[in-house]
Each structure stands twice: as C-alpha cells, then as structure tokens.
Amino acid sequence: MVKIFTEKSGKRMFFVNHAGKSRLNSMLQPLVTADMLLKINDDGLSYIDDFQDVQVYKKINADLFALSYATYVLALADASIHDNQVDPALFAFLEKTLLLMEEGLDYEVLTNIFEIQILSRFGVILNLHECCFCHRVGLPFDYSFRYSGVLCPDHYDRDERRAHWHPNVLYLLDQFQAVRFIELETISPQAEM
Numbered sequence: 001m002v003k004i005f006t007e008k009s010g011k012r013m014f015f016v017n018h019a020g021k022s023r024l025n026s027m028l029q030p031l032v033t034a035d036m037l038l039k040i041n042d043d044g045l046s047y048i049d050d051f052q053d054v055q056v057y058k059k060i061n062a063d064l065f066a067l068s069y070a071t072y073v074l075a076l077a078d079a080s081i082h083d084n085q086v087d088p089a090l091f092a093f094l095e096k097t098l099l100l101m102e103e104g105l106d107y108e109v110l111t112n113i114f115e116i117q118i119l120s121r122f123g124v125i126l127n128l129h130e131c132c133f134c135h136r137v138g139l140p141f142d143y144s145f146r147y148s149g150v151l152c153p154d155h156y157d158r159d160e161r162r163a164h165w166h167p168n169v170l171y172l173l174d175q176f177q178a179v180r181f182i183e184l185e186t187i188s189p190q191a192e193m
C-alpha cells in the first residue's frame, strides 16, 4: 500500500502488486512526482494503471537538511487535509515549494511560508500588518499574545507582557502571510527595517 497525494482526487491509498519487482518501483519513493493514470475506487482500494514524467528531487535528496525540511512540509500538507479531500490549491503550493527548494532557494524561508499558509487555511489569521490600536503600518512592531496582533512603539505599553520579538521577524512573517507563488523567488530573509 502506498499513500499518494493526487491533484484531482486528494490523498489516497493505492494497492501495488509486488512493489519490489514492479516497474512502479522507481516511482514508489518518498518525494517523487509523476503524471499518473489512476483507477480510483471511493469504496475500496485504488490502483495505478500507468505513469509517466517521473520527477525526483535530486538536490533535495542529496542534502540532509533540505530533505528534512521537505519531509516536514510534506507532513504538514498531509496533516492539513482529510483522505479523499480534493485540494488542487494545496497540491500546487506543495509542488511549487518543493520545486523552489530543488532550485536552491532557502528551504527555511520556504518552510516558514508554507507553515504560515497552512495556518491561514485553518482560519488562523494573525494581524501582523498594522498596530492593533492606531492601525499604522511599516513600524518596528512587537507581538502581543493578549491582542493577537502587533503593537507599534507608541503602543508597546498597552501590553506589559508583549513578546519582545525582533521587529524584523514580524516584518518577514507579515510578508509570508501575504505571499503568493509569483513572489516566492524574491523574498529574502535579509530584509531590513
């Protein structure tokens, strides 16, 4: 049995005969994408009829750190949807994230973006963009758990137990929350306030 995240049918379990000897063997590894012809049974086991364009992520697999981040991203995606739940947006975001890791973009940054995006799918939207009190933007903010949002320097005193995080971290998290695919390649962790 193998679990595959498909674009059109969500997460599914597939039955494979004699996996060790099968032509499918090359594909039945973690972290592989392919175009597959599938026989989907909603009530029982599903089968892989045929496949092509197998893509392995060579650079990720060759780098232990990149591999552990990629594995974590896959686990997050796995945990965030139910079996058989179709989610082409998550599929596309996952595929894009892995592709950018493979191309050598900073895997820590990519993983942060992925985490923030997954959080927002669960309805957790943190206000990291404007001060909870005066709604000004672009200031060296600190985070307040009490208000679930950021405070500007003029309003730091509204929460005596504010987080004392570096403003740069909050700036980046705010960027990650709003990021779209097209922007992924231009995000840099060196952005300065």
Ligand SMILES: [Zn+2]
Binding pocket: 131, 132, 133, 134, 135, 136, 151, 152, 153, 154, 155
């Ligand atoms: Zn303020």
